[in-house]
Amino acid sequence: YCAALRAALSVKESVPAENILAGNGAAELIYAYAASHAGERAAVLAPTFSEYANAVRAFGGEVGYVFDFAAAERAVCGGAKTVFVCAPNNPDGAMPSRGEVFSLADACAASGARLFLDACFYDFVDDPEFSLTELFALPNVLVLQALTKSCALAGVRLGYLICVDTDGHLEKIPAQTWSTVEQ
Numbered sequence: 803y804c805a806a807l808r809a810a811l812s813v814k815e816s817v818p819a820e821n822i823l824a825g826n827g828a829a830e831l832i833y834a835y836a837a838s839h840a841g842e843r844a845a846v847l848a849p850t851f852s853e854y855a856n857a858v859r860a861f862g863g864e865v866g867y868v869f870d871f872a873a874a875e876r877a878v879c880g881g882a883k884t885v886f887v888c889a890p891n892n893p894d895g896a897m898p899s900r901g902e903v904f905s906l907a908d909a910c911a912a913s914g915a916r917l918f919l920d921a922c923f924y925d926f927v928d929d930p931e932f933s934l935t936e937l938f939a940l941p942n943v944l945v946l947q948a949l950t951k952s953c954a955l956a957g958v959r960l961g962y963l964i965c966v967d968t969d970g971h972l973e974k975i976p977a978q979t980w981s982t983v984e985q
Contacts, residue, residue, distance in 0.1 A: 811962055815947075817938050821966060827959035828922050828948040833857045835884075835918065835944070835963070844884040845877035849894070851920065854886035871902040875909040885910060888920040890927055900931035911942045918944045922961070925952035934964075941966040 804824040812819040825831040836844075836857035844858045848867040855865040866882060868874045874885050885906060890897040903919070910917045921934055924947070937943045948961040 807960075808962075815938065815964060816935060817964055821938070821964055823963045823965075825961045825963065827950065828920070828946055828961035829853050830959070831946060831961050831963045832920075833860065836861045836863060839863070839884060842883040843881050844886060845874055845882040846886045847871070847874055847888070847891075850886070850888045851892045854918070854920075858884075871898065871906055874906055878906075878909045878913045878915045882915060884916045884918050886918045886920065888923075890923050892920075892923060895923075897927055897930060903932055903937070907937070907940050907943050911940070916942050916944060918946065920946045922946060922948040922951055938964050939966065 805819070807824050808819040808822045811822050811824070815822070823831065823834075825834060832853050837860075840861040841863055842858075843864045843866065844854070845866050845868050846854050846858075848869060855867075858865050866877055868877050868885075874887070878885060887898065887903070887906070889903065903917075907917050909915075917940075919937060924930070924934060934945055934947075937945050944963055944965040946961065946963050949955055950958060950960060
């Protein structure tokens with residue numbers, strides 16, 4: 803359960819350790835999340851990192867691609883249970899505005915959906931419009947981070963997911979899920 807790592811990340815991120823799930827890289831946590839929500843519909847703000855859609859499909863889910871935040875909000879109203887957003891986006895580096903992210907988070911909360919925000923490259927953004935700490939406080943938002951890029955740890959697979967977890971989002975994610983996915 804990576805108690806020492808979670809305790810250190812708790813201090814770094816100013817969130818309780820029980821709100822942090824450590825994993826063998828960000829990709830493992832994406833797949834573990836998809837496994838814990840197997841069969842659900844998800845929206846992916848595209849074009850972006852392919853692993854979100856791959857993970858959802860690997861566990862029997864349906865993926866719909868959306869190309870702007872307004873369409874993402876409509877997808878949530880249309881039954882998507884998770885919206886995957888990368889901030890800044892991979893591969894183009896586009897960074898969503900504060901209004902876009904918080905409006906989508908509100909739409910997710912209103913419909914019982916979740917916003918899965920991949921912030922693995924967030925540390926490279928100069929003067930972002932919102933802080934991740936603000937997002938950590940929202941119960942329907944999961945924030946993905948990885949130390950590989952921001953700490954220059956090439957070859958080290960170390961990621962973590964933060965969620966307020968009022969609905970047990972982190973508790974639902976099974977350990978060692980990534981190893982069960984056929985590649």
